[in-house]
Amino acid sequence: MKIHKEGRKILFFTLLGLLVVNMLLYYFNSEHLTFNRIFSGVSFIVFLLILQFFRSPYRNLLLHEDLVVAPADGKVVVIENVEEPEYFNDVRKQISIFMSPINVHITRNPVSGIVKYFKYHPGNYFVAWHPKSSTKNERTTVVVESLAGPQVLFRQIAGAMARRIVWYVTEGDEVNQGEEFGFIKFGSRVDIFVPIDTEVKVQLGQKTKGGQTVIAQLKTSNSGSFFG
Structure with a gap:
């Protein structure tokens, strides 16, 4: 390590x-x-x-174009269908991972593909599990067009202790699943937004490891289930 x-x-x-x-x-x-x-x-x-x-820590990364892997270490705190107003402007399935101060705070690309959208938002510092943290806190939004086809949005959100979000991607970049795209200092959360028909592979309260835990499987016209 x-x-x-x-x-x-x-x-x-x-x-x-x-x-x-x-x-x-x-x-x-x-x-x-x-x-x-x-x-x-x-x-x-x-x-x-x-x-x-x-x-x-060193990670053996799980790579597959249909899969969405956890972008961070932490615990799944939200799985629900919500309106995503910043980029998609329609209903998406949201999966949120809360990162406590004892978790590794590296954030990783959940899918491979091309960055189609990036924006940094300065903001407040509500506790990371507060409902307003997703839209009011300091945060970044990244949208990647995955190799499987669907676009995946993921958002770094600063928590009450965090005062700086770091990112390593810009629009047009080609990113690889599991590789670092940023870091959040001292307490935070990551939201992932996927199409409604995406199959969720985690449960509320489940712990995740960034780059390793499969949190969802994207639906594509030419792919079957990776899990059988």
Whole structure:
């Protein structure tokens, strides 16, 4: 496992800051050794928590043009038919994955294809499970025309703790299923919108692994069921 590039600068300055504070405490507050040791222990735990947040584990990616794989690690919190007003302007099936602070926060392409639409939206920071987070929070919207034919929309949504969304795609890019398309820092959610006739392969509350868990299978005129 390696550390993701988005976390290296944050980890460096966090470590530097904690070291300086601890050294100053031991220098100017040497008579309170118990407090200093407790503070050092808390500093170590804080650094480990931030370190695990930016971990980038190796993944054996599942690749198939009919399948939609989870774009992130987390838990399925929404499966429903909704009106998608930004791009499709019609009813789509929405699957949402909530990412807690302990999850890997790399976001991955759920399908392979061509990016037909991309837009960044500045916004608020409601908690990621709040109904308004999908339309009011800081977010990005990506639409990929999949190799199987149907277009798939996926949206990075910042949560209450997140203050920055990072993306690596632009319109016209060719993207590969399972590869990174972005990163969300400190708590977030990803919404996926697929055609109504798409077969959902996950259940509410199910945990997912980005690039590995199959969340849906697209319906195409020339494809059968990958699962038999």
